[in-house]
Amino acid sequence: MTAGVTWGTAALLAVLAVASLLTGVIDLAPGNPGAWGVLLVSRLPRTLAVILTGASMAVAGLVMQMLVRNRYVEPTTSGTGQGAALGILLVTLFWSDAPILAQMAAASLCALLATGGLLLVVRRLPPTQPLLVPMVALVYGSVIGAVVVFIGYQLDLLQYVEVWTNGEFSGVILGRYELLWASGAVAVAAYLAADRFTIAGLGREASVSLGLDYGRVVLLGLLIVSVVSALTVATVGMIPFVGIVVPNIASRLLGDNLRATLPGVALLGATLVLACDLIGRIVRHPYEIPVGTVLGVVGAVVFLLLLHGRPGRAG
Amino acid sequence: MIEILGVSHAISGRPILSDVTLRLPSGGVTALIGPNGAGKSTLLSLMARLQKLQAGRISFDGLDVTRTPTDRLALKLAILRQDTVFGARLTLRDLVEFGRYPHHRGRPGSGDRAKVEQALALFGLHDLGDRYADEVSGGQRQRALVAMTFAQETDYLLLDEPLNNLDMAHARHLMRTLREVADRHGRTVVVVIHEVNYAAAHADRIVALKEGRLAFEGAPAEVLTEERLGALYGTPVPVRQVDGRPVALHYG
Numbered sequence: 001m002t003a004g005v006t007w008g009t010a011a012l013l014a015v016l017a018v019a020s021l022l023t024g025v026i027d028l029a030p031g032n033p034g035a036w037g038v039l040l041v042s043r044l045p046r047t048l049a050v051i052l053t054g055a056s057m058a059v060a061g062l063v064m065q066m067l068v069r070n071r072y073v074e075p076t077t078s079g080t081g082q083g084a085a086l087g088i089l090l091v092t093l094f095w096s097d098a099p100i101l102a103q104m105a106a107a108s109l110c111a112l113l114a115t116g117g118l119l120l121v122v123r124r125l126p127p128t129q130p131l132l133v134p135m136v137a138l139v140y141g142s143v144i145g146a147v148v149v150f151i152g153y154q155l156d157l158l159q160y161v162e163v164w165t166n167g168e169f170s171g172v173i174l175g176r177y178e179l180l181w182a183s184g185a186v187a188v189a190a191y192l193a194a195d196r197f198t199i200a201g202l203g204r205e206a207s208v209s210l211g212l213d214y215g216r217v218v219l220l221g222l223l224i225v226s227v228v229s230a231l232t233v234a235t236v237g238m239i240p241f242v243g244i245v246v247p248n249i250a251s252r253l254l255g256d257n258l259r260a261t262l263p264g265v266a267l268l269g270a271t272l273v274l275a276c277d278l279i280g281r282i283v284r285h286p287y288e289i290p291v292g293t294v295l296g297v298v299g300a301v302v303f304l305l306l307l308h309g310r311p312g313r314a315g
Numbered sequence: 316m317i318e319i320l321g322v323s324h325a326i327s328g329r330p331i332l333s334d335v336t337l338r339l340p341s342g343g344v345t346a347l348i349g350p351n352g353a354g355k356s357t358l359l360s361l362m363a364r365l366q367k368l369q370a371g372r373i374s375f376d377g378l379d380v381t382r383t384p385t386d387r388l389a390l391k392l393a394i395l396r397q398d399t400v401f402g403a404r405l406t407l408r409d410l411v412e413f414g415r416y417p418h419h420r421g422r423p424g425s426g427d428r429a430k431v432e433q434a435l436a437l438f439g440l441h442d443l444g445d446r447y448a449d450e451v452s453g454g455q456r457q458r459a460l461v462a463m464t465f466a467q468e469t470d471y472l473l474l475d476e477p478l479n480n481l482d483m484a485h486a487r488h489l490m491r492t493l494r495e496v497a498d499r500h501g502r503t504v505v506v507v508i509h510e511v512n513y514a515a516a517h518a519d520r521i522v523a524l525k526e527g528r529l530a531f532e533g534a535p536a537e538v539l540t541e542e543r544l545g546a547l548y549g550t551p552v553p554v555r556q557v558d559g560r561p562v563a564l565h566y567g
Binding site for chain 2: 069070202204206208260
């Protein structure tokens with residue numbers, strides 16, 4: 001089952017990737033002398049950026065859900081993405097010519113603090129009320145988001161804030177997406193620690209009993225979620241819904257043994273975002289709809305179906 | 316041997332355990348009994364380092380639980396807490412396989428898989444290995460959790476009310492399996508039990524706690540008397556001998 005879904009998704013992703021390479025304003029007919037240039041500078045980087053983002057955001061979402069022990073949280077709505085945006089904003093304000101690495105460090109650090117804060121808040125909620133967790137997370141994320149918008153408004157930086165919060169890939173060209181490879185590498189690192197996150201999902205006591213240093217596992221997970229979110233927000237902006245929809249679909253189809261399912265989760269995430277990016281590029285051709293908007297529509301429908309098809313289970 | 320020396324524990328100023336000293340030899344099944352709130356679960360979780368020890372010392376075969384690295388302890392003792400809830404969708408086989416984690420650290424080999432199948436078979440779950448934990452009955456899930464602690468292959472198994480929610484047949488099967496775990500596999504089983512008659516039938520030793528203190532300990536036939544049980548639970552408990560075994564008649 002798991003292998004079937006994984007290979008099926010991989011095949012679909014390959015088809016979509018070819019379609020993505022061939023979709024755009026400039027025709028890549030063999031006679032066109034600029035075709036190679038377009039392909040290498042624009043189409044290929046964009047396709048790779050979409051795949052890396054989708055895969056790593058889906059993985060980050062799943063890791064976050066294991067840490068919080070709730071299926072209905074994800075980095076872009078629960079404060080991680082907002083924290084990353086706040087970090088970039090603060091660097092822009094106080095150190096405007098900061099090297100990209102410093103920007104990333106600030107974004108990751110703020111994302112880490114925001115996510116850690118969420119974990120502390122959520123731990124105090126009664127375990128008998130699982131739906132409180134996503135609601136509190138949503139409020140928490142919105143508060144941080146509001147701080148970002150307020151600062152942006154006061155200092156006339158709203159345009160930048162917009163770029164970080166509304167994810168889209170139209171600006172991706174060679175030389176402006178490579179940080180996403182680091183995000184992909186972090187997702188691979190998550191796979192190497194898959195068992196630890198599955199066990200963390202069983203709770204602190206099960207983790208301790210199996211000899212895990214629970215605090216360290218949580219910190220590792222927070223780092224993965226924060227760094228992936230920070231790199232994504234800084235490069236292409238927040239990509240919503242992937243982190244929640246994909247892990248939930250994967251959980252229903254494949255279960256929650258991360259060692260077996262993480263590759264499938266990554267592929268599903270990449271496929272979903274690539275499909276939505278293609279839709280956004282095709283419906284109003286030659287103009288574009290941001291992938292975040294398409295994902296919002298698609299994600300909401302998929303998620304409603306998901307809730308509907310899963311009666312009586314809140315956890 | 317499990318050594319518990321002068322253990323006291325308080326939660327926000329309220330004493331839960333007061334100066335408990337207890338030595339349990341290796342091997343056999345020890346039943347921990349006592350009324351609600353006597354401190355049984357707290358004692359078990361302190362033994363399993365799930366809570367920080369406030370006062371006293373606990374050691375397993377000389378390994379002090381506060382000083383021994385946690386991954387080393389995971390090869391010495393396994394615990395199953397009561398009402399273990401988890402939202403993760405895992406098959407029973409996967410769940411039991413995570414009991415092997417202290418041995419394989421994320422890379423299970425064929426030896427681990429064989430141990431998992433052995434544990435599934437021992438607990439009567441061989442047909443259910445591919446079912447998700449949220450798709451089986453509470454009793455089957457409970458057995459899978461006990462199988463997981465068994466698969467951890469530790470010398471000591473600490474089980475907090477594993478009989479919860481089990482019907483007669485499943486409860487008896489589980490207790491007999493625990494007996495087997497002790498007799499054939501040489502493990503030491505410490506189990507919190509509410510129903511004293513299961514303790515009387517299957518345990519080698521009874522340890523009774525009341526209000527955070529050790530009330531009495533000994534072989535079931537010696538300590539399960541009307542006076543002791545009546546004083547322990549604060550209610551009259553008639554005890555009869557049936558087939559040479561004490562049976563508490565506390566239902567009437």
